[in-house]
Amino acid sequence: MALHCCNRQLLVLLLLYCVISPLLATATKRVAIFGASGYIGRHVVKQSVLQGYETYAVVRDNTNLDSCSEYFNGANIIKCDVTNEKDVYNAFVVDKPYDAVISCLASRSGVKDDSFLIDYHATSNCVKAAKIFDAKQFILLSAICVRKPLLQFQKAKLLVEKEILESKMSYSIVRPTAFMKSISVQLKLVLQGFPYILFGDGQLCKCNPIAEIDLAKFMLNCINDKSKHNQILEIGGPDVAITKKQQADLIFELLNKKPKFIHIPVGLFDLLINMFEWLGNTFDSKSLLDNAELGRIGKYYATEDMVTTLAQEKYGEVTMRDHYIKAIQNAGGEYDPYSMYLYDFLIDKKKS
Ligand SMILES: NC(=O)c1ccc[n+]([C@@H]2O[C@H](COP(=O)([O-])OP(=O)(O)OC[C@H]3O[C@@H](n4cnc5c(N)ncnc54)[C@H](OP(=O)(O)O)[C@@H]3O)[C@@H](O)[C@H]2O)c1
Numbered sequence: 001m002a003l004h005c006c007n008r009q010l011l012v013l014l015l016l017y018c019v020i021s022p023l024l025a026t027a028t029k030r031v032a033i034f035g036a037s038g039y040i041g042r043h044v045v046k047q048s049v050l051q052g053y054e055t056y057a058v059v060r061d062n063t064n065l066d067s068c069s070e071y072f073n074g075a076n077i078i079k080c081d082v083t084n085e086k087d088v089y090n091a092f093v094v095d096k097p098y099d100a101v102i103s104c105l106a107s108r109s110g111v112k113d114d115s116f117l118i119d120y121h122a123t124s125n126c127v128k129a130a131k132i133f134d135a136k137q138f139i140l141l142s143a144i145c146v147r148k149p150l151l152q153f154q155k156a157k158l159l160v161e162k163e164i165l166e167s168k169m170s171y172s173i174v175r176p177t178a179f180m181k182s183i184s185v186q187l188k189l190v191l192q193g194f195p196y197i198l199f200g201d202g203q204l205c206k207c208n209p210i211a212e213i214d215l216a217k218f219m220l221n222c223i224n225d226k227s228k229h230n231q232i233l234e235i236g237g238p239d240v241a242i243t244k245k246q247q248a249d250l251i252f253e254l255l256n257k258k259p260k261f262i263h264i265p266v267g268l269f270d271l272l273i274n275m276f277e278w279l280g281n282t283f284d285s286k287s288l289l290d291n292a293e294l295g296r297i298g299k300y301y302a303t304e305d306m307v308t309t310l311a312q313e314k315y316g317e318v319t320m321r322d323h324y325i326k327a328i329q330n331a332g333g334e335y336d337p338y339s340m341y342l343y344d345f346l347i348d349k350k351k352s
Pocket of ligand 1: 034035036037038039040041060061081082083105108143144175176177178179180182
């Protein structure tokens with residue numbers, strides 16, 4: 001009888017330990033997030049605070065955070081020039097080492113110099129500092145498209161991935177498919193009365209995109225989930241892969257509009273790329289060569305699939321349908337820097 005009682009007490013204690021220990025582990029851990037002001041970075045900051053981590057959001061400019069303070073409430077803000085190695089070291093001078101350093105840094109343009117400055121050098125500064133200052137884990141926001149590296153930013157990312165693998169630090173390299181907001185720009189155009197632009201027959205560029213909130217949660221799971229340590233993790237959202245045509249059909253269905261399409265041949269990209277490349281080389285012009293790279297980025301995102309298929313490579317609750325519904329309620333939602341050019345260009349043309 002006494003033994004039975006003792007076993008019950010032990011069981012209760014064990015259960016209590018199982019429930020409390022992950023909470024304690026989370027509460028005491030400190031997480032530094034570089035690129036905290038970016039689209040994914042700010043969601044990682046918000047989730048990190050919500051999950052009880054002591055959160056340090058590292059930004060280049062802390063003067064304009066008021067407009068997005070909802071993401072930074074509860075986080076400690078550190079101002080830092082990530083391109084300067086010494087300044088990055090200063091961001092690590094806190095009383096205890098970070099348990100996890102997360103980099104969501106990314107060049108805002110994607111052109112060669114900027115990519116190597118931010119996606120490689122600045123991120124490499126963070127890797128070096130994490131190692132020197134005994135951070136326990138490095139988590140990198142990379143991209144699934146580095147599997148087929150044709151673009152400068154992909155080459156820069158692969159260099160930093162290699163450095164992380166060689167650093168002997170515990171790491172998780174997260175390679176997401178497309179972000180939902182990045183494939184939503186045409187929703188804004190359709191709302192303005194434009195037809196949906198399809199490259200080729202619209203069957204290209206399949207993806208199962210991931211929502212920002214799901215990606216942020218996945219990245220933070222890399223801290224406590226040991227199965228995600230020392231792994232390159234390709235991750236997409238919960239949908240089956242959908243083509244551009246299927247994405248368009250979904251938009252027209254949700255807006256209750258008659259589908260209208262323009263088909264643009266993919267060869268147009270090659271024409272523009274080759275023209276800028278030739279002009280750039282002939283006139284030794286960096287800005288024309290940068291335009292050629294922007295054309296390559298455009299072609300890549302109009303033609304290449306970004307898909308994960310295995311069950312463990314699909315994550316999250318937000319589907320593309322959910323995202324479009326929310327974006328429609330928000331008059332088109334947020335859009336990303338690459339597609340913004342197209343949006344502004346077409347809207348300006350329509351006004352004039
Ligand atoms: N878009 C997609 O569909 C997709 C899919 C898979 C993976 N990814 C990858 O996800 C990553 C992050 O994407 P995102 O949309 O969150 O990026 P983002 O919004 O452009 O954020 C970039 C971050 O880097 C910082 N940064 C850029 N240039 C800087 C500079 N010169 N000095 C200091 N800080 C600088 C930005 O700071 P400021 O706010 O001060 O500019 C910002 O915090 C990228 O590497 C991308 O390749 C994207």
